Amino acid sequence: MSKGKVYLVGAGPGDYGLITLKGIDCIAKADIIIYDRLVNRDLLKSAKPGCAFVYVGKKSSKHIMAQEQINDTIAESAASGKIVVRLKGGDPFVFGRGGEEAELIYDQGIDFEIVPGVTSSIGGLAYAGIPVTHRDFASSFHVVTGHAKKDDSLDINWESLAKEKGTVVFLMGIGNIKHIAEMLISHGRAPETPVAFVSNATSYKQRTVRTNLGDAYECVHREAIKPPSLFVVGGVVSLSDKLGFYERKPLFGKTIILTRTRKKNSDLRKKIEELGGKTFELSTIDIKDKKDIGRVLIEKLTSRKYTHIALTSHNSVDIFFKNLIKEGFDFRKLAGVKIASVGKATSKAIMVYGLVPDIETSRSTGADLADVILEDIGNAGYENPSILFPCSEIASKSIEDAMKSARVDLDRVDLYTNTVNMAIKDELLDILVKEKIDYITFTSSSTVKYLVxxxxRDRELIRGIKKVSIGSITSQTIRDLGFSVDMESDSASIDSMLAAILEDVKGDINDKKTETIKSE
Structure with missing residues (x-):
């Protein structure tokens, strides 16, 4: 058997977007990924089906797996012909033992590549608004480990470091902060020198605390600063008030659970994260195409002439058009058929396939769509209107009932099954127990019912979390299940849901300011 290959990949300091394109490519082709504690686990979602994951995280002196075992796992996996990705926080060669692991791989005669990453000593400080160099403050920077290899002593030239006018960044130094501060001061650094601690850099938990070198040790205890934290010393720290963009983002520190399928969450997740929020994607719905549904659709569309096609969800749009494409259907045969859509999100999904809806509702219910279709039928004067309604097997019958009452022919086709996704239960409970969640978004009645x-028996875990509904039908389902609706979007779109969250956050900020003024 031929030997595999090892990629030592830097995952960056925490933010999902700070890994390199090459890093993502390596993850996508890996047979096994061996990853550290500070790696953003959302990166693992880019792995191919069947990829194995090995967690080897380390926290202070607590090791899930000793370094020797990690080395053996890498070598043995590659020797068996696998593509191995050793995924490390920051950059593999910046205090990440990447050099040691690379030496071992070389000695074993295994092919390997190094994929650099954004080191927290630069990227983490950038997110705190602290440039490591600046013409007014520092023309050089130094990255130093604050963690001893074998004993409590740090092999550092303190005299040289204390006299250096550049920026000094300590990684893994919180446990030794008293010694570090004392040594810098005793060798010449002024106690008034500005310093900062940046905890959980580039993540939604990021926290920047500024003080001076003489107060550093007391500050760690006073502010309860814990690892992982960067410790930076130098005049550049004073720029963080101006340049600290990340912690000023409108959703910074807010955590939001998204309950629909990951693919449908994509736009909302990106927008939330661009605004500084953290999303947890947990698809409560398991969707599967009905057997031979493409053939069924072709038979329907070729055997009769429809005046309208009613589409009420993103899933219906995708499954409808993808199955037609799979069967080789020519969309030009839809000429003259009016496409009716529920809301902007559904319309956007339709336009991906090169078609523009003729009819669009402003609200998210089937009853609203039925009303606008019937209005169009009346205005156009169709003699024998006929509607194709491709949908989920659990879709509401409101459109059917409305058409029946109006004596309009409607042909319903169930495209897919829509069932509860119990596979997420352990992950969901783990998140609800370990994380402080601010919001849960619900984009349909199904997402509510299935989450509950x-x-x-653990349904009370979501009682205190603010619930965001996409529309009146979903809101009623939330109430029917015994929960309150904290926010309802003005229209059936993710932008409207996001606007509701932003407005709520702004209200909370104003309330806190009012409380502060009153207390003063």
Whole structure:
């Protein structure tokens, strides 16, 4: 058997977007990924089906796996012909033992590549608004480990470091902060020198605390600063008030659970994260195409002439058009058929396939769509209107009932099954127990019902979390299940839901300012 290959990949300091394109490519082709504690686990979602994951995280002196075992796992996996990605926080060669692991791989005669990453000593400080160099403050910077290899002593030339006018960044130094501060001061650094601690850099938990070198040790205890934290010394720290963009983002520090499928969450997740929020994607719905649905659709579309096609969800749009494409259907045969859409999100999904809806509702219910279709039928004067309604097997019958009452022919086709995704239960409970969640978004009645069903006896875990609904039908489902609706979007779109969250956050900020003024 031929030997595999090892990629030592830097995952960056924490923000999902700070890994390199090459790093993502390596993850996508890996057979096994061996990853550290500070790696953003959302990166693992880019792995191919069947990829194995090995967690080897380390926290202070607590090791899931000793370094020797990690080395053996890498070598043995590659020797068996696998593509191995050793995924490390920051950059593999900046205090990440990447050099030691690379030496071992070389000695074993295994092919390997190094994929650099953004080191927290630069990227982490950038997110705190602290440039490591600046013409007014520092023309050089030094990155130093604050963690001893074998004993409590740090092999550092303190005299040289204390006299250096550049920026000094200590990684893994919180446990030794008293010694570090004392040594710098005793060798010449002024106690008034500005310093900062940046905890959980580039993540939604990021926290920047500024003080001076003489107060550093007391500050760690006073502010309860814990690893992982950067410790930076130098005049550049004073720029953080101006340049600290990340912690000023409108959703910074807010955590939001998204309950629909990951693919449908994509736009909302990106927008939330661009605004500084953290998303947890947990698809409560398991969707599967009905057997031979493409053939069924072709038979329907070729055997009769429809005046309208009613589409009420993103899933219906994708499954409808993808199955037609799979069967080789020519979309030009839809000429003259009016496409009716529920809301802007559904319309956007339709336009991906090169078609523009003729009819669009402003609200998210089937009843609203039925009303606008019937209005169009009346205005156009169709003699024998006929509607194709491709949908989920659990879709509401409101459109059917409205057409029946109006004596309009409607042909319903169930495209897919829509069932509860119990596979997410352990992950969901883990998040609800370990994380402080601010919001849960619900984009349909199904997402609400299924989340509550998944939680079962643990449903009270979501009681205190603000619930965001996409529309009146979903809101009523939330109430029917015994919960309150904290926010309802003005229209059936993710932008409207996001606007509701932003408005709520702004209200909370104003309330806190008012409380502060009153207390003063």
């Amino acid at each position: 069903e998944i939680l079962g």
